[in-house]
Amino acid sequence: MFASTRRILGQFFSKSRKINNEPLNKVSLIVIVLIDIFILVNVFTGLNDISRWHLDPSQAYPCYSDWQNYRTQTNKDSLDKQYEFLKLSFTYDNKTTSTFQQTYQQAEEGNLGKVSETCLQYAQRKDNINNSANQQALKAIDQKQGKISNLEQANRNIRTQYDSTLLEKIAGQSRNQSINSVGAEKAKQALEQNTRTISTLAKEISNLKNELLAKPEILSLIAFVNDNGNFIEVEKGYQQASFWYPSIQFGFQSIFLLPLIIIALLVHNFAQRKGYGLVSLISWHLLVIFFIPLSIKVFEFLRFGAIFQFVFDIISAIFGGLLFLISYIYILLIPLIGFGIIKFFQKVVFNTKAQVARRVQKSCCVKCAKAIRHHDSYCPHCGYYQYVECQNCHNLTYEHLLYCKQCGHSQDLINL
Structure with a gap:
């Protein structure tokens, strides 16, 4: 086996460095290597571009992440949960002219696949709430919330000085020798005043939130999101798209590479028959270059594609949490596949x-x-x-x- 491998490698390097069994000079070898690098970079660029031709799950179902985040917020009360979701549904960039619906649909331009109809309906409701009145209400709430934060910070500073002033007073230290600028009495008054202001602002914020959430267009959006029936199809579609997307990418990448490999192989065989040494050498290098990314993508597909998910599901069902067994399977599976590929090219392509x-x-x-x-x-x-x-x-x-x-x-x- 080692002798056979050594012979194959010897033939490979011999074909890569010689024209008509004559070694390449250093300049020609450098030129060939530079051409190889240039073509390899462009091949990977093309693979990257074609792999994004089909919409990925987040583009086909752009509303799934919003709905998932909203559903998982179980540590907040209903009012805060709805308000936080509402804030994320607004756009504050006045320079942006595209609506949410247009932004979702732009993903379809020049790509394969369709955006979920449920997500487009969701985007339409988000566009309906993005008016100047609602934005002004949000800004007013944010301003009041900012005032509360400033007052709470001021209270923390006053409490620190207040505690220090009390200790000085207990120790019998005179006011003139105090390191604090505010006396205990004044500090107490300031704390009480700030607390009352905070309470007033909190009530105003609560009223503004209730008024905002009571508007018809916002009620429509919240009801749409709370209706899980609207998103059952989205969730299923997103999970199915996530399962098949690596396989779709690999399919498009194969479509990109296989014609190049076939053309390079035909040219190489023709050049060998006709004795065109330079053409044979260049076509051989192209053939090797096209096989490099194909091999990488095959192993990526085996690691992250539908086959991996199939193996993952089987091991999860049989062995439960012993998912490290997947690594054992791939340690055995990948060399076997590689051996099969080598034998195929040795026995069929380069027999x-x-x-x-x-x-x-x-x-x-x-x-x-x-x-x-x-x-x-x-x-x-x-x-x-x-x-x-x-x-x-x-x-x-x-x-x-x-x-x-x-x-x-x-x-x-x-x-x-």
């Missing part, structure tokens, strides 16, 4: 016996594929010896072919 059979039929060198005369024992282009001795009849026959051309005996033992 030595199949290549030699085609070259012998066209009177070409079994090594470099250049045209030679039928009776030539050595290739005049690369110097490779064309024959091997048959172990049955001891006559010369072509290397790597299945049967001896003299006696027809199987040559499998020779070619091992």
Whole structure:
């Protein structure tokens, strides 16, 4: 196995560094490497672009996160929960001319997929509440809340000084020697005044919130969000989209890469048959470059795609919380898949016996594929010896072919 791997790697590097079995000079090698890097960067750029062609779950169901956040806020009372949700539904940027509905629909432009109809209805209700009167009411509440925060901070500072003043008074220290600017009596008065103001502002804020939440357009939005029936389909759609999205991405990436691989392979085979050394070298490099991202994307799909989710669900159902077993499965599965890919290309795509059979039929060198005369024992282009001795009849026959051309005996033992 190691000898076979070493031979494959040797052939790979030989094909990557030589033109017509002649080593590339340093300048040509640098140019080839720069071309490889440039093409590889553009291939990954194209893969990134095409992977975003289809709407991702958050674009197809943009209202799901809002509804999920609203549903999970169980530590607040109904009024605060509705008001916090309402604040997030407003836009304060006057320069923005697009509505929520238009913003959701813009995701469809130039992409595949559709935005959820429920989310568009949700966006329409959010647009209805975004008027100047409601925005002014929110600003008034925020201003009053800011005043309360300032007064509470002032009270904390006063309490600190008040406690220190009391200690000085108990110790019998004179007021002139005090380090505090406010006396105990004045501090107490200020605390009481600020507390009354805070209470008044809190009542005003509560009234404003109740008035705001009682408006018809806001009641419509809150009722729409509270009706879980509106979002059952959204939740199912979002979860299904999340499950299939990696597979969809991999499908589009494969559509992008496979034509490039097929074209590079056809050009490479044609160049080898015709003896176009430079074209053969460049097409070989392109073939390798196109296979690099494909291999990466295959392993990403196996790690995050539908297959991973399928394995995850099975292990979760059988072993419960022992999810670390997924890592064991992938440690075994990935090498097996990699081994299968290597065997496929070794036996099908780059099969030595199949290549030699085609070259012998066209009177070409079994090594470099250049045209030679039928009776030539050595290739005049690369110097490779064309024959091997048959172990049955001891006559010369072509290397790597299945049967001896003299006696027809199987040559499998020779070619091992």
